[in-house]
Amino acid sequence: MSSIRNTATTQPSALVAQALAIYRSIAACHAHIANNNCSTGSNANALTAALMLPCYQSSFRELALALTLEEERELRYALDEFRNSAA
Numbered sequence: 001m002s003s004i005r006n007t008a009t010t011q012p013s014a015l016v017a018q019a020l021a022i023y024r025s026i027a028a029c030h031a032h033i034a035n036n037n038c039s040t041g042s043n044a045n046a047l048t049a050a051l052m053l054p055c056y057q058s059s060f061r062e063l064a065l066a067l068t069l070e071e072e073r074e075l076r077y078a079l080d081e082f083r084n085s086a087a
Contacts, residue, residue, distance in 0.1 A: 015067055016074045022060045023079060027086070029053040 012020065029049035036046030067075060 012074055012078055013071055015063060016071050016078060019060060019063045019067070019075050020078055020082065022056055022063065023082065026053065026056045026060060027082075029056060 011017070029052055032043070032046045032049035033053070036043040064072070064075070
């Protein structure tokens, strides 16, 4: 019996889902920082984002290192989908 999953029709594994959530947080931090650079005043959201960004990035790296090869492929596919939908 084959254990290969079709990532287009199944839910992501727990680790992949967690990595995607962290990646979304990283993207949100970048957006808050970019929005603050375009405005004239100090933005508390941008400051918080700048402080949290390294934590999110570190968590993402640690999680990515713990993935199996199948989960890595699943994550790459999901990240491509996320980037395409954000564009």
